[in-house]
Amino acid sequence: MDLRKIVLSELNSLVELYKHFHANPELSGQEKETSRVLADQLENCGIDVTRNVGGFGIVGTLENGDGPTVMIRTDMDALPVTENSGAEYASTIQAVDGSGNSVGVMHACGHDLHMAAFVGAAKTLSKLKNSWSGRILFVGQPAEEPMSGARAMIDDGLFQKFGRPDYCIGTHVRPKVKAGTIAVRPGPVMAGVFQLKILVRGIGGHGSAPHETRDPVVLAARIISSIQTIVSRELNPLTPAVVTIGSIHGGTRSNIIPEKVVMELTARFFDSETRDHILRSIKRICRNEALTMDFPENLFPVITMEKDDELPATINDNDLSAIVKAAVEEHLGKDHFVEADMVMGSEDFALYRTSASTEIPCCMFFTGVTSSSDMELYETQLINPPNLHNSGFLPQYENSILAAVITMTATVLNYQTSSKPRL
Structure with a gap:
C-alpha cells in the first residue's frame, strides 16, 4: 500500500476545502456553517454523523468489525482577528462577538488546516477499510479558543453516547517548524492553565x-x-x-x-x-x-x-507518541521528524485524557507549517515567521496538509491492525 500516493490523490480537494474554511471563519460558539460543511464531508465518506453535540460539535462514527476504538479530534473555531496575510483567499468576514462588538474574524490558529487534515484522514481511512478493523470516532469540536468546547461535548455525553475510546489523537499547527515536518514528544507537551x-x-x-x-x-x-x-x-x-x-x-x-x-x-x-x-x-x-x-x-x-x-496539561502517552514517530519515519522519512519542544500554550484537548472513568491515552502531534524560505530567515537571521494569533499568520498549506493526513492515517493503521500496537 502506497499511503502517500493515496493521500496525494485527495490533496487538491483538501486544499480547496482548507481555502474554503480559511475564507469563511466563524467565532467560538458560532460555528454553525463550519460544522455543517465538516459533517457533510464526513457523510460523503459513508460515515454516520451526529450533529449538535455540546453546541455545534459533531461526532462521526465509522464501524469496521472488531477492534479498538480510536478518536480523532479537530477544532473548528476562529479568532476575533482582522486578517492581514495578503492571501487571495484571505478572510473578509465580520461578526459580532459575545460582547456585542463588531470584529474581524480569522483562522489565525490553524484550525482551518486541522479540519482539512481531519477530512483527509476520514477519506483515506474510509478507502482503506480492508487494512484495519475496529471503530473510529471523528470529533469536530467547537469553541477551543475559550477552552469550553471539549468540556461542553463531554458534558453532553460524548463518552456515554459514543463509547470510551481506547486512545485519542489530534494535531496542531506549529510555526518555526518547516512545512511537511511533524513534531511530537512523549509526556508533558502543552501547559495546564488556570485563569x-x-x-x-x-x-x-x-x-x-x-x-x-x-x-x-x-x-x-x-x-x-x-x-x-x-x-x-x-x-x-x-x-x-x-x-x-x-x-x-x-x-x-x-x-x-x-x-x-x-x-x-x-x-x-x-x-x-x-x-x-x-x-x-x-x-x-x-x-x-x-x-x-x-x-x-x-x-x-x-x-x-x-x-x-482551568485545564490540565496536555500529556502525550509514551506508547502512542512512539507510534506517531514510527508512522512519520516510515511514510515521510526520518528527516521529516523532529522532537517537539514543550510550550506554555494550552489546549482543551487535554480534557479528553482525564474526563472518562479511566484515563484515556492521548497524543497531540504538531504539524510544521512554515515555508523553507521563512525557516531559513528564522534560522540564519532570527526573523520570526508570523506566529499563531497573528493577523499575518498563513501556513504553507500543501506540504502541511499532506504530512498531517499521512501521519494521522498511518498512526491509526498502526494501532488498529492489532489491539497491541506494532511499532
Missing part, C-alpha cells in the same frame, strides 16, 4: 486626600509586583511556569481614588503541585498585601475562578 479575576476593593475619595481612603490602585500595584516573585523566587528554577497579569482596570480620572480595581491573571504549569503552589501564593499575597496596607478584612481582595477557567 482568575482579582477584585481589589477599597474606599474611594478625592485624589488630594489619600489618607482618608483605602487606595485599591496602590494595593493592586503591590499585588502585581509581589506576584512576579512566585516563579522567580518561590519555584525551582528548573520548573517551567508562567504567571501573567494581562488585564487591569480601575478608576475614571486622575483626581478620583476609585473603590475597586479588577485584574485578570493567567498561570501556566505542567503538574498539579506547581499549580497548587501558584494558587496558594496568589491567595497569600493578596491577603498579606492588604494587611500591610491596613485594609479591614471586609475589604480584602476577592479571587474568583470558574470551572471553565
Whole structure:
C-alpha cells in the first residue's frame, strides 16, 4: 500500500476545502456553517454523523468489525482577528462577538488546516477499510479558543453516547517548524492553565486626600509586583511556569481614588503541585498585601475562578507518541521528524485524557507549517515567521496538509491492525 500516493490523490480537494474554511471563519460558539460543511464531508465518506453535540460539535462514527476504538479530534473555531496575510483567499468576514462588538474574524490558529487534515484522514481511512478493523470516532469540536468546547461535548455525553475510546489523537499547527515536518514528544507537551479575576476593593475619595481612603490602585500595584516573585523566587528554577497579569482596570480620572480595581491573571504549569503552589501564593499575597496596607478584612481582595477557567496539561502517552514517530519515519522519512519542544500554550484537548472513568491515552502531534524560505530567515537571521494569533499568520498549506493526513492515517493503521500496537 502506497499511503502517500493515496493521500496525494485527495490533496487538491483538501486544499480547496482548507481555502474554503480559511475564507469563511466563524467565532467560538458560532460555528454553525463550519460544522455543517465538516459533517457533510464526513457523510460523503459513508460515515454516520451526529450533529449538535455540546453546541455545534459533531461526532462521526465509522464501524469496521472488531477492534479498538480510536478518536480523532479537530477544532473548528476562529479568532476575533482582522486578517492581514495578503492571501487571495484571505478572510473578509465580520461578526459580532459575545460582547456585542463588531470584529474581524480569522483562522489565525490553524484550525482551518486541522479540519482539512481531519477530512483527509476520514477519506483515506474510509478507502482503506480492508487494512484495519475496529471503530473510529471523528470529533469536530467547537469553541477551543475559550477552552469550553471539549468540556461542553463531554458534558453532553460524548463518552456515554459514543463509547470510551481506547486512545485519542489530534494535531496542531506549529510555526518555526518547516512545512511537511511533524513534531511530537512523549509526556508533558502543552501547559495546564488556570485563569482568575482579582477584585481589589477599597474606599474611594478625592485624589488630594489619600489618607482618608483605602487606595485599591496602590494595593493592586503591590499585588502585581509581589506576584512576579512566585516563579522567580518561590519555584525551582528548573520548573517551567508562567504567571501573567494581562488585564487591569480601575478608576475614571486622575483626581478620583476609585473603590475597586479588577485584574485578570493567567498561570501556566505542567503538574498539579506547581499549580497548587501558584494558587496558594496568589491567595497569600493578596491577603498579606492588604494587611500591610491596613485594609479591614471586609475589604480584602476577592479571587474568583470558574470551572471553565482551568485545564490540565496536555500529556502525550509514551506508547502512542512512539507510534506517531514510527508512522512519520516510515511514510515521510526520518528527516521529516523532529522532537517537539514543550510550550506554555494550552489546549482543551487535554480534557479528553482525564474526563472518562479511566484515563484515556492521548497524543497531540504538531504539524510544521512554515515555508523553507521563512525557516531559513528564522534560522540564519532570527526573523520570526508570523506566529499563531497573528493577523499575518498563513501556513504553507500543501506540504502541511499532506504530512498531517499521512501521519494521522498511518498512526491509526498502526494501532488498529492489532489491539497491541506494532511499532
